Amino acid sequence: MENNSNDQKVIDLLSKLKDDNNVYPLDLLESRRQEYLQRAAQVGLGIGTGTGLKNTLKGRWPGFPPAAGTWLEVALVVAIVAEAGAAAYFYRHKLADLLETVLATPGVQEVTPPPVITSSLPVTEISVAPTATVTGTPTATGTPIPVVIDGTNSNGNTPGGNDINNNEGNNPAASTPDPNGNNGNHFGQTKQPPKATKEPKDTKVPNDEGSRIKIPKNK
């Protein structure tokens, strides 16, 4: 019982705390109020439109039953499907062509070998003409000593007994295609040197001084 009376004293004291002077400062209150009213106006405008749209979508028009919204939704879906079907019917040929084009295009590209063309022209072989290579031998006098690789001496003998001309048939100097079947080769038309019945008396091998550089003709 004593506790209850003391509790009431505490409660009375607490109630006196209500009378404090903590009031909302007028400047803060006014600025907060203006901000609140502006926000309320913005929200009211935006939400008013949004609510109207939502109600429209949900079929909550005044005077319309709730089922009208469902029927309207079904009618819209049917109309969209019908329109799509009609468009597909009118453009069926173009659609068929398009499908055909799309389906006919192979996914993998086929590679065909190039056609073999049979030509009446003979195949010409391009060979490199024999050239004379001049190698210089450094000497004390500084004069290069030419060496004749392909050639014969004035007597038709091969110097040193080596027949270098045996390569003549293997290396025809035909670098251009022969016109009219004439490739420029004249085999067998060259005059043969007269065969010596006797060995020449002068078997002396000409020295280097008497030799001349002879460049083989391009036959």
Next chain:
Amino acid sequence: MKEGVALLKAAQKLDEEALTAIFDQFAPAIYKYTLRLSHDPIVADNIVGDVFSQLLEQFAAGKGPRTNLRSYLYQTAYHLVVDRSRDNQHNAPLEVAVGTYEKGQFTPTQSQIEERVMMDALISAMNTELTEDQRHVIILRFLEDFSLKETAEIIGKEVNNIKVIQNRGIAKLRKVLGLQLGESW
């Protein structure tokens, strides 16, 4: 001015007059309540702005209070204060909030001096002896005049739990004040 449920229904339809009336009616009280808890006029003002901003958003979303607008506003303010205090880990003393009471009511009479001594002891006890829940319940029940049910709704606890919290808080205050003020308690 519209009253009660009519005001609330008008505000739910975003009626500007009703929204203005709600602010004018409840903003000073919310400010005083949050100032008691936050002890900072700027923080209290910001919380008032947040409370009414959330109210507008709720109305705009078709939600918000249906019956007790005052409890709803205090509940919002309570949660904002609690969230803010958790964020700041700020525990300012309550005497800042009630200090103006002393300045305004101070008179050099003997009875007022005795009352001031008791008030100082009470405020000190509320700040130091009560738990967070006890302080909230005491303020809502005896400074804001909410019922047990409304206090339970604001804090989010059962009514019986609120009763227990309130009784323990009062007992603690009585004990502290009795020790400080002598045998008369």
